[in-house]
Amino acid sequence: MCRSLIFTIFLIGLVNLHIEAQELIYGRYTTKEIEFEAVDFEPEADAVVLGEISTNKIVIPELESTVLRRIKILKPSGIQHGTVTIPFYSGSNSYVRMTKVKAQVTNIVDGTPKTLTLKEGDFFTVDLGNGWKEIRFTLPDVQVGSIIDYQYSKIDKRLTILEGWVFQNQIPTLVSIYSIDIPSELNYRVLSQGEQTLKHKFDWKKDGTYKWILKDLRSFKEEPYMSSPSDYYEKIEFQLAGYGFRGSNSVFADWPELAKHIVNIESFRSYIKPNKTYTQKLQELNVVGDNQLQMAKAIYDYMLENYEFDGYVGILPTDHIKQLLETKKNSRPELNLLLLAYLNQHGIEADPVLISSKGNGRSNIIDSPFADQFNQLILTVMADGKSYFVDVTNKEVPFGYLPVDFHVEKGFLIKDKESRLIPIQVNHRSGIQQSVNFKLEGGNDWVSDATIRFLDYDGIRMDRLKEKNGEEYFQKETMGFNMDQTQGFSFSSRNDPRKVVDMKWQKTFSTNGEELLFIEPFLYSRFSENPFQADSRTFPIDFYHGFLDNFNTSIDIPDGYELDDFPEDISVALTNGTFSFNYKVTAMENTVKINSTIDLKQHVLPAILYQDLKYFMEIVTSKLKEPVVLRKTTLP
Template sequence: MNKLFAFFLAMLLPVVLFAQTPKMGEFTQNEIDLKEISYEPGASAVFLVASGESRFFSNILETNYFYRIKILTEAGKEYADIPIGYFAGSTNVEVVSAIKAQITTYTNGVPEVTTLGKESIFQVDLGNGYKEFRISFPNAQVGSILEFSFKKADKNIEFLDGWSFQRSVPVLFSNYQITMIPQLEYKMIGQGENFYHRSEKSEGNGVYSWTLRDLYSLKGEPYMKNYQDYVDKVEFQLSRYQTAATTSGPEWTDHLNTWEKLGDELIEYYSVRGFYRTNPLEREVLSLDLSKGSQKDKAEIAYYYIRDNFINEGEDLIYTKQTLPQLLKSKKGAPGELMLAYMGILKSQGIECNPVLIGSKGHGRSDIVPFPFLNQFDEILLLVKLDGNLQFLDLSDPLAPFGYVDLDKHVKGGLFLEKNASKLIPIDIRHNSNKLVFSNIKLDTETGDLVIENTIRNYFYEGLASAHLVEILEKNDKPLEELFSEKYDALEIRNVKVDDLLEDKNMYNISFESVLKNAMSEDLIIFNPLQISKFATNPFTQEFRVFPVDFEYAFNETYTANLVIPEGYELDDYPTNESITIPGSPIGFSYSTENLGEIFKITARLEVKNPLIPSSSYGDLKFFMESVSSKLTAPVILKRISIP
C-alpha cells in the first residue's frame, strides 16, 4: 500500500460502529421446526442465516461474520466441520479472531446447547501464507443447529472481497452490510441475476446493505462448468482517497489507474523480462529458421515449434516465473509463459503482436468490470496481425492446431495491451464446430448380422474434443472401441479407426462398425440407427435450474442413416417426422424419413444457434431435449415377410 495513502488514511478515518448482528441461540419457531427446504427438497443442510457486517477502523477493514446452519439429513453432517480460510502472508495481511461456536440439538422439544471450547477450534498452516481455522462441532445430529461467528481484519483495503450470497447448500437469509466513510471512494461491483433483480437494498448515511432470501444451493449443473462466473456477489474497488481537508474543500488522489496506465505497467513488466523483442533472436538460442514465407507461415512454424518442443506445465497466469531467454533455454513453462515466449519470437520477426488479458471462464465473472483493476484478469491471449489480418492465438492446449483458442478463453472481451493505448476490446472467435454422422445399414445374409457402418466427421472444437478422448485411451492402453461401448451396450463395436486431419482440414474423422449379432434369427429386427448422439440421453433431468445452460459455442449435428431393406423384409415401424424448437428459437431439432424403395433414409439435425440459454427457459429446454432424446432413441423395426 502507498505510504502516503496509508498515512492520510490513518489520520482521517473515524471509528464507525456496527449495526446489530444476529444473536446465538435465538431461534424462530420456524427454524426449530424446519425439516426440508420446500424449493429444494432433498437438501442435506441449509444456511438459516448468513450475515456479514464490515466497517473501517484506522487503515483496516473489519468484518464480523455470523452463520447459522441446520442439518437436514445424514449427509448434512459434513457441515459439522467448518473451515475458515484466510491469507496471513508474512505481515498478517488478514487476521481472524474472536471465534465463537455452539451447537443446539432438540430432543422432545428440549434444547441441548453445547458451547465449543478451544479443543474444538484449531489452526492449520496451509503454506505460502495461507492459513485456516477449523471448527469441529461435536455430536452433530439431523436437526442440530450449528452457529459460529468470527471477526476478520484485512489490511488490504484497495480491493474489498465483499460478500458472496450463495453457498453449497440452500440459504434462507443472506445479508451483507458495509459502512463507508467519506474519505474513501469505492466502485461497487455487483454480479448475479438475483443480486440485481431480487435483492433488498438499503442505503443511508454511508451504510449500504443487501439482502437475498431463499437462494438455491451453489453447485455444478449439466452444461455449466463455470458456474462461479454467475454467483450472486458484491465487491468493491478503491477509486480515490482524500489526502487532505482544506478550507477550499477536500483534496483527492486517484487510486484507480486508467486502462492506459494499467497496460503500461504490464508492458514494462514483460519488457524487463525480455518478451518485447525488437531484434532477431540468436540462432543458437532458437534453432528455428523463420527467414522465408509469409507472416502467417512464420507464425505457424513458430507455433508448432513451441507446441511440439516445449513442455507445457503449470498454471495459466498473466505473470511469469522466467525470462524469455530462460524459457527458450529450459524449453518448458506454464501456458502464459509459452504465450509470451511465442510473442517474443513473433516480435523478433517484425510481426505485430500484442497480449490481451482476459478473465477466463470460471475465474469468477461473466462480464468485464468496466473500470481498470487487474484482479479480473487471469490468462493471456495474443492478438496478431498476419499479412494484414487480425487473429487471436493461444498455446494453452498441447493438442490444438494453429489458430485454436482454448474454450475457456472464449469470453466477451479483454484488455488489449499497447504502449500508451491499452484498451478494452471485444473478443469474437468464430468457427464451425459441427458434427456430421453417416451410417450405412445392411443385413449380412452370410453371418445373419445387422451391420451399421458409421463415419463421424468432427470439425474444429468437436474434432479437438475427440482427439483428447482418443489420446486418453491410448495413454491408458485401452482399445478405441471404448469410445462407443457405453452407447452401444447391445451391439458389438469393431474396426474403429481415426484420421486426424485437424491441422490440414480442421477435421477429425472416426469410423467404426456397430453390429447386431444374429439379427436374422428373429422375425423382428429392432435397432436404433441414431443412438450415437450424445443427446440420445437427455442431460437435463433436474426439476429446476439455477444457472444458464452453456453449450460453449453454436453448432449443429447432422445424422444421416441409409438402411438397405433386405430381401424378405419390410419396414414394420419407424419414427415419424418432427420439427421442434423453444420460444426465441435458440435451439432447434428436425427429424425426417424418406422411403426410396430399397433404401430407407433417416435424417436428423440438432442446431444450437445461441449457446447460452437463460435459466428462465429451462423448463422449455428440458421438455425440448426430452423430445429430442425420445426421437433419437426411437427404434426402426424390420419385419420378416418371407424366408429368402
C-alpha cells in the same frame, strides 16, 4: 424453576423477531426458527442456513469484519454440518487475522433449550499451504432439530481489493446480509456477480454504510454442463477506484494508462520490445510459408515442439526473455509473450490480451482499468487480414483455437493507445457429421458402413480422448462399440486447414431369421441420454462451445423385407431459437433415408430456459434411439 418457565424466559423479547426483518443476535432464536422443519423452495434439503450476516467497517488501514452464521439441522444426513471449516487467506505476511471465534449448538429437550458451547481448545487452525489457512471445529450432540450458531471476527490489512461476500452456501439460505461502512475518503467500485445480486438494489445511508439483503437462496450444487461453478456464485466484491498496480500508488484513469504501466514492467517489456541481442536471436528462426497464416502456424508449431509449459498461469511474466530462451520451460505468460516476440520479429502482428478464464469467479468484467479482474494472458494475432486468438501452452490445441475455459465474453487488449476491452470471439464450426449405410449381406447378416467426422472443438475432444485412454478403451467406452461386431476401425486426424478427426468402421449383426428387424439408424451421438434430470435448475447451462451435428443414414430394403414402421418427422426448437432439432424420414421403394440435425448457436443458456431445455433434450435423445422396423415377407 420449572421447565415451562425456563422456556418462557428463553423466548422473552424474541417472539416478535423475524429473521427476514431483523438481524441476527448470537444465541437468540425466534419461535419460527425453533419450529422450522423444511425449506419450501428446496424441500429435500437436510439442513438450512436460517440466516447469516457479515458486518464490515473500514478503519484505515484495516477492514474489520464480524460474521455470524446460523444453521438448523433438518434431517439425519444433515448432522454432518455440525463439523465446520472456515477457510481464509492469510498470505505470507499475515494480511488476515482471525479472532473471537465462538460456536454453540442448541437442542430443545422436553420443551427446554439445552445449549452446549465450545471452548477455546476446541478450535483448530490448519495451514493449507500457499498462504491459505482453515479454522476447524466440531459441535457435540448435533441432531435433527439442532440450531448451530458460530461467529468470528477478522482483521484484513488489504484495502485495495476487499474480500466481499458470497451469499450462497452448500445448503439453502433463507437470508444473507452483508453490510459495510466505507469512510468518505475512500471510493470503491462494487463488482457484482449472480442473477439476484446484479438485480439487487442495495441500501445506502449518508454515513457511508451500504447493505445487501438477499433471501431464499438455493444451495450451491454442481449441475450438468456447469463448466465453472465459482463463476455463478451470488457474490459482491469491492475494488478501490484508482487501482494501484502491484503496490504502486499510481491511479489509472483509463485502459491505455494501465497498459502503459504493464508494458513498462521490465520482464514484460523484454518480450514486447526486445533489445538488439534478442531481436537477432528471434530472427534466426527460419520460418517457411507462402503467407502470414502459414508462417504464424509454423512458429506456433515450433514453440509447441521446443518449449514446455510448467503449469503456472497469470497475467505477468516473472522472468526476462533471456531465461526462457535458455531454459525453454516456463509459465503461460512467458510462453505466449515469447510467441508474440517471434511473430512480431517475422512481420506478423500480435498483441497480448488479458482474460478472466472460466472458474476465476469473474463472470462480469467491468469497464474500468482493474488488472485484478484477469488471471490469464493470451494473444490476438493478425495474419493475412484475419484475427485469431492463440494460446501456445497446450499441444492438443492447434493454432487459432483456445481452450474451452477461455471462451469468455471480453478481454483486455494491451496495445498502446488502442488498449481497451475487446470481445473474445473464436470462430469455429464444431460439430459431428455422420454417414451410415445399412445393407443385408449373405442372407442373414446386416452390415453398417459408418463414417463420422468430428470438426474443430469436437475433433480436439476426440483426439484428446484417444491419446489419453488408448484405442481399445476409446472404442469401447467413448464410442460404445461392441468389439465382437465391429471391424475395420480407422482413426485419422489433421490440424490444417482446420481440426478434423475422421473415423470409419463396419458393424455386422445377424438377424437370425426374426420376422421383425429393429434398426437404430444412428450409431453415435453426443447425447446418448438426457443429461438434465433434475426438476429445477439454478445456474446457467454451459455446453462449452456451439456445434452443428448432421446425421445421414440410408437403409437398403432387400428382397424379402418391407418397411413396417419408422419414426415420425419432427422439428423443434427452444423458445429463443438458439437450440434446434430436425428429424426427417424419406421412405422410397427399396430405401429409407433418415436425416437429422442438432444445431446449438449459443453455448451458454440461461437457467430460465431449463424446463424448455429438459423437454427439448428428452425429445432429442428419445428420437435418436427410435428404430426403423423392417418386416420379413418371405420365408427362407
